[in-house]
Amino acid sequence: MHPAEGFELIIAMFLAVVGLHYLAHRLSLPPAAALIVGGGAIAFMPGLPGITIDPELVLVLFLPPLLMDGAWFTAIAPFRRHMVGILSLAVGAVFFTTAIVAVVTKLLLPALPWAACVALGAILSPPDAVSARAVLQRVRLPRRLSTLLEGESLLNDAAGLVLFRFAVAAVLTGGFSLGAAVGSFFLLVLGGIAVGAAIGAAWVLLLRRLGDDTLMIALTLLVCWSAYIAGELLHVSGVIAVVTAGLTCGWYQHVVFSASVRIRALAFWQVLVFLLEAAVFTLIGLSLRGLSERVGDPAVVIDTMGLPVLVIVAAVIVARFVWIFGVDAVVAGLRRVGWRIARPLGGRAALVMSWAGMRGVVTLAVALSLPEQMPARDLMLVTAFVVILVTVLVQGTSLGWVIRRAAPREDPASHPPLNLHAAEAAMFRVQLVAVEREAHDDDGQLIHPQLLRRYQARATAGQNFEGSAEELTAAITSHFDVIIAAVTAGRAELVRLHRAGEIDDETLHDLEHDLDLEELAATAAKG
Structure with a gap:
């Protein structure tokens, strides 16, 4: 494909993304589901060139900014308070799911080496940060559950990627040491924390000395890729480095950003994250064509792989239920004997947490990075795609309904002291x-x-004010609605004067900027 054609294809993809998002909004569908289905339909359009995805490029291009965005807006205090639960999901659930998938795969395919079975488990085990964000933006959860899911999505990729790399190395070399693997895992995590903290600290120091808004926003954008690449070059966890840098930057941005930088940076990041998230799900759909060309006739694939794939997909979903309900039962039992470090979720919250296990870009990229000599590589690719489709299209689409039916209660301890x-x-x-x-x-x-x-x-x-909180909110809303109406009228008059030739462009832009700031302030106060 000529480079110009590739660029044209990218622009066409983003135009399709806008259309699919609009269609999903009109039909009240999750955008992720619409993008995957739409991407799959586009992939098989006659005359469209084949899309080849480089898995390493997918990870380094998409994962750092999306992890950075999640870490940036993570509240540090709840994150620290629920760290035990987050690690239980991000590490414990990933390891447990990997083990369950490996055992099930070995029972289904006895000739497959154990290391290959573990590699498949590591591919499928970590729920995806992008998928979790896409779904959580459309549902309302109690604070504790939101913190647990967001924290899990930030950290679990590191556990899955480490497991995968050790399993692949074991397949290719024929050797594996559990002790060395555990030691390397903690070294990778601690090294990633150190790298991310160093880059975050450097960002804070540099921003205190920069006086240009554009440079500050550009430097903020580069932090995520800098942390990931530095972590990978130093052979530590690039994922953990990005998360640590994002937490650091998100914590200090309140004192190093001016109001104008924060407004502009937030707008820039919102557009960037929207395009990247949309591109991820569209690429998943577009990859279906390459998969179908590799594995051959769909009827043959169903006959030869259908049963193993369905059983493994079920094992992935069931393993999360078993882990979450099992850990919750253990925590409840320990509290009855006096151990008060953690609180159980309860059945309703555990059900929601168990159902919120969507897979996405990491599973796709890691599956595509399997070496050609990996045993049962085609089966692993098909299984990874089916897991992504089932979890995003079924679990992601129905999660809102599950939340409404389960109605998990808000944890009183998660409320801040002040409303x-x-x-x-x-x-x-x-x-x-x-x-x-x-x-x-x-x-x-x-x-x-x-x-x-x-x-x-x-x-x-x-x-x-002697009324209720609801009446106070209504009064505040009415007050700022008047201000917003005045701003709207002023902006319309500026446009009229400009169109009539009575003011120049510079005057229009200057006065319009003042009105924009006033409207932003009123909207924020109203909200």
Whole structure:
């Protein structure tokens, strides 16, 4: 394929992504499901050149920014508080699922080496960060469950990739040492943490010295790839390096970013992540053509691989249920004898957690990276694709329904000490103190009476409001709706003056920027 044709194909893919997203929104379907199905349909269009996916490129191109985005917005305190549960899912569940899949595969295919069975388990075991994000954005979960799923999706890829690499090495060399594997795993994780922390610290120091908004946003974009590539070059976990760097940057961005940088960077990241996530699911669909060409006639594939594949897919899904419910039962039993470190999820929450095990880009890329001499490589590829399709199209599509039916309860311990209105009132009181200090000159003369009255009113409004929280929210919403309406009218008048030739472009852009900031502030306060 000519490079220009490849670029044209990429642009066509993104145009298809926009159309599929719109269609999914109109039909109330999960976008991930629509993109995979749409990508599969596009792949078989007559005249379309074949799409060859480089698995290493997929990992290094898509995984770092998507992990960075998830880590950036992760709340550190809940993440640390639920670390035991997150590690249980990100490490324990991955290892357990790998073992179950390996045993089931060995029973189905006795001639297949144990190391190859473990490799297949490692490919299928880690739920995907991209798939989890795509689904969690469309559902509402209690805070504890959201923290557990987000934390799991950030860390479990490292466990799966390490297991996979050791299993493949064992197949190719014929040797395997459990002790060496465990030691290497912890070395990879600790090394990844060190690399990510170092790059995150360097980012903070550099941003404190940069005065250009564009350079700050560009440097922030490069952090994710820098951490991943540095981790891989140093032979530690690039995934853990990215997550650590993302947590560090997300923590310090509140003090190193100005308001304008934060607004622009957030808008940039939203578009970037949208395109990358959409491209991932579309590429999964487009890869179906290459798989079909490799394995041959679908009827023959179903006859020769259908039963093993379905049994392995069932094993993947059931293993997650067994692990989560089993661990929850153990935690409940330990609490009854006095062990209070963790709290059980309960049956309803465990059901939701068990059903939220979607696979995606990592499973695809790792499966495609299997060496040609791997035994049963075609079976592994088919199984990986079926697992992705079943978990995204079935579990991802029905997760919202499962959540509504299970109705997991919010954990009281996960609530912050202050609610939204209390935190806002505290902020207003501090702002009033600052304004009172600056509202008078050195002689005690009041020089900013309007500002002082404004902040006095804001500081006392919440205290003097006698209605319910819902009525207070309605009053606040109505107030800022008026401001937004005024901004909309002002913007329309600017456009009219510009179209009439009464103001120039510079004046339009300057005044429109002021209105945009005012609208952003009003929208944020209203929300």
